[in-house]
Amino acid sequence: MSSYIDLKFVNEISTRLGQFKKKGDYLFNFRCPYCGDSKKSKTKARAYLYRVKNDMFFKCHNCGEGHNFSNFLKFLDVKKYESYLLERYKGSAPSTPKPKFNDFKPKFKEVDILDGLKPVSDLNDDHPVKQYVVNRMIPKKYYSKLFLCNKFMAFVNKAKPNTFSHTKGEHPRLIIPFYDGNDKVFAFQGRAFGKEQPKYLTVKLDENKQKVYGLDRVNLQDKVYIVEGPIDSLFIDNCLAAAGADLTLRVEPDNVTYIFDNEPRNKEIIKRMYDVVEKDYNIVIWPEHIHAKDVNEMIMNGMTKIELQTIISTNTFAKLEALTKLSYYKKC
Numbered sequence: 001m002s003s004y005i006d007l008k009f010v011n012e013i014s015t016r017l018g019q020f021k022k023k024g025d026y027l028f029n030f031r032c033p034y035c036g037d038s039k040k041s042k043t044k045a046r047a048y049l050y051r052v053k054n055d056m057f058f059k060c061h062n063c064g065e066g067h068n069f070s071n072f073l074k075f076l077d078v079k080k081y082e083s084y085l086l087e088r089y090k091g092s093a094p095s096t097p098k099p100k101f102n103d104f105k106p107k108f109k110e111v112d113i114l115d116g117l118k119p120v121s122d123l124n125d126d127h128p129v130k131q132y133v134v135n136r137m138i139p140k141k142y143y144s145k146l147f148l149c150n151k152f153m154a155f156v157n158k159a160k161p162n163t164f165s166h167t168k169g170e171h172p173r174l175i176i177p178f179y180d181g182n183d184k185v186f187a188f189q190g191r192a193f194g195k196e197q198p199k200y201l202t203v204k205l206d207e208n209k210q211k212v213y214g215l216d217r218v219n220l221q222d223k224v225y226i227v228e229g230p231i232d233s234l235f236i237d238n239c240l241a242a243a244g245a246d247l248t249l250r251v252e253p254d255n256v257t258y259i260f261d262n263e264p265r266n267k268e269i270i271k272r273m274y275d276v277v278e279k280d281y282n283i284v285i286w287p288e289h290i291h292a293k294d295v296n297e298m299i300m301n302g303m304t305k306i307e308l309q310t311i312i313s314t315n316t317f318a319k320l321e322a323l324t325k326l327s328y329y330k331k332c
Contacts, residue, residue: 005088006056006069010049013076019045026051033076034250035063035210046208061208063250064180064215113159113185113205117147117175129174132193137299142234147175152190156203159188163203171196176230178202178243179216180209187211189230189243200229202243213241220251225312227259232295235305236312257282257316261294264332277322284316285325288332 003026010028014020018031031037032047037060046061049069056069067075070088074081121143123130129148138146149155152173153164173190180186186206192199202211213230218238225239226247233241236259240247249256258276260283263269276283290311292298298308317325 003051003054003056005084006051008087009069009073009080009084010056012080013073016076017047019043021045023048026056032060032062032065034060034065036250037062061206062210064182064184064186064209066182113155113188114147114175114177117149117155119144120146120148120174123148129172129193132174135300136231136296138231138234145177145179147177149173149175149190156190156201160203160205169196173201176213178211178213178230181215183216189213191231210247211243212247213243214239220249222255224249224251224256225259226256227295228261229294229296232259235295235299235308237309253280254282254318257284257312259284259295259312262286262290263293264329270326270330273326274323277319277326280319282316282318283322283326284312285322285329287311287315 007026014028014030017033018037020028020030023029026049028049029045030047030049031045034047037046038044044062047065048059048061049056049072050059051057057066058069058072059066070081070084073084120130120133121140125131125134127148133143133146150172151167151170152175153167153170155175156163157167171192171194173192173196176189176191177185178187178189186209187202187204189200189202192201204211214233218224218240222238225233225236227233227236227239227241228243230241230243233239258273258281260269260273273283273285290298292301292303295308299305303311
């Protein structure tokens with residue numbers, strides 16, 4: 001009976017879900033109402049409703065959101081959610097016989113690429129990589145989610161075949177995994193220790209997901225901060241790293257603050273700052289006395305986390321005030 005009720009409510013909300021299509025028995029595809037799916041393509045639909053045993057679940061392959069059907073319905077329409085609870089749990093559903101369907105469970109690719117890599121937390125204190133992380137003043141609580149990879153190019157080719165045509169110039173890197181909201185790795189960044197270029201190389205394992213770091217530890221209901229690099233994000237509460245991506249978040253612009261690197265002469269960064277302001281997001285414009293180029297360097301130069309947060313709070317601007325400040329900042 002529960003399956004019948006689930007199907008009834010899926011049908012009732014289907015007109016509100018963009019690009020809604022039935023893909024199979026108890027399998028439905030549509031554009032994600034959480035992240036809005038692709039901004040570049042209005043036809044891309046990467047969200048699904050599917051059944052496991054006698055229950056329906058929601059999953060988006062773009063933003064990583066995943067819920068049971070009742071919580072998804074609650075997000076979409078509170079009144080329908082209340083009606084759904086009454087019917088499913090108080091036995092008011094019609095006694096129509098349940099149709100026979102073949103159970104279908106989507107196979108979400110399990111990526112366990114970190115096997116064989118050693119987390120920084122397990123390295124000896126005198127290990128060069130452990131010393132590197134300590135010198136960067138990265139909080140210890142993140143050591144278990146940073147890894148040493150001795151042969152980076154071979155590692156990448158194993159995770160994503162044919163990325164490198166050869167492994168000449170093989171070298172070690174620090175691996176920074178990107179986890180989704182379900183603690184699954186969908187991308188990773190390799191940070192070089194030497195002169196290898198590029199210094200930061202990000203590899204996506206799922207091309208349908210945004211290249212965003214920090215989804216596993218950010219609450220989108222609170223004020224969200226967005227920086228450029230993953231390491232910088234580790235020093236600010238509730239912070240994501242865009243890692244070069246144009247983010248699509250289901251969050252009100254006034255609840256999001258972008259924090260760019262402190263490079264007023266970098267034309268590309270200035271252009272992106274203007275773009276963010278035009279979209280009504282908040283933005284941090286570093287004061288003239290700050291000379292460090294990014295958040296991590298500020299911390300390494302002796303700034304405390306509280307001092308950093310104070311500077312961010314007192315130098316956050318939006319709209320016309322942000323444009324005025326930005327006009328002066330780019331001349332510094």
